[in-house]
Amino acid sequence: MTYKTILTLTCLMLVSGCSSSATWGWYVIDPTTPTGWTNIKFLVSGMGDTILISVIAAVISIVLGLLVALPGLSERRGWRLVNRVYVEFIRAIPLLPMLFWVFYGLPIVFKSMGISVPIDPFWGAIITLALSDSAFTAEIYRAGIQSIAKGQREAAQTIGLTYAQSMRYVILPQAIRRILPPLANQFIYIVKMSAFASVIGMQELTRRANELVVTEYRPLEIYTLLIVEYLILVLIISAGVRWLERRMGSDERA
């Protein structure tokens, strides 16, 4: 009820803003005027970096997550502890402090070790996003692999397969159906969190919006467009996830 009221009010506010009253200024992103069009192009051109950062971070996280998940599946308590500590630790750190630590702190750590690895905003953002996300992908892998019956691993062992071979040929091909949809879902998290890259100067969607707000002083209109940009991006990924879920589900053979 109240939810609906708020929604209606918000819509009314936005619509009323379109009728050029004094407080609203959609001209700032009006594609029919030259300045408006330039502004839109400036804002939307951040899309490339947002996607690029997210995709690279997701790929790293997918690999890293598997490497973290495997010790979590070990019979040995020591290995499982390694997994637990990593997951709990990484999951507990808020993204923004982690981003600051990676961007401002990590180069100093490297320097003290005698290696100079300059971390630019691009890689700073990617490393942080990948690290943060890897704790979640690790848990997705662990759950997916554990859902495959123990008998499968045992059967693989009795026909002489090594641990790596039984993972590669027996367990993962079956677990992947249960892993892929939540993994793709996790990509939405990365895309949204990539907005934090703006604070270390990465010229992605959010940073561009901030910069334009400073010069144009039209926060409502510009941030509205920003939200719409993320919305479109996420809705496209969501559609992809649902397609994947349907495909994986319909293919299930027990």
Next chain:
Amino acid sequence: MQSEILMAAPAIELRGVNKWYGTFQALKNIDLVIEAGEKVVICGPSGSGKSTVVRCINKLEPHDSGTLQVFGQTVTNDPRSYSNLQGEVGMVFQQFNLFPHLSVLDNLTLGPMKARGLTRSEAEKRARHYLERVRIPDQADKRPSQLSGGQQQRVAIARALCMEPKILLFDEPTSALDPEMISEVLDVMSELAQDGMTMIVVTHEMGFARRVADKMVFMDGGEIIEQGAPEHFFTAPSSQRCQTFLSQILQH
């Protein structure tokens, strides 16, 4: 590390093997010697430790004390102690444990190709040979889920045979099957026995045991209560527990 397999030694020798699950002792001082070519049937009430014995032999479970030798080679819980035996001790499970994402043929070729280094065509030739032996040559391209239980278990036997093991372990291979499919699996197993395979079979199929077993083993409460030749075992078991058990299952 020994890499030659000594065929003169007993196929399997357990001496004083103990196994605990936490504080619960699942195996108590197990002594069991199985010669190459021998067929041993293990029976006993549910929870008596039959599966645990079999699973300790092929190292699906670690044992806690005592010695285990396979063809004279001491097997510990360290995988390096039996790396040369991988695939030599085949196993057939109650629940088949076929790989559902692979075709029947791929279920059979996986081990030979990855663990034995056979080429695909060699492995497929071997697979078709064993599918013939378990009498389902025409199901090679199906998925396991498209087969009946009896057919699935025969595929599982063929999959084990494709590794050309020296010993085959069966853990209640017919317990998950509908009654009308039990005999097709037992027939295949009887044929294997005739061909001289060393077999350890956990089963309550006493007709099969009488026909095939060289040695009967009765377990209860994690102990081997009685072991001996089937003639003696079925006609005059010395322990009361074994008598009771036999009279119970032979009634059905």
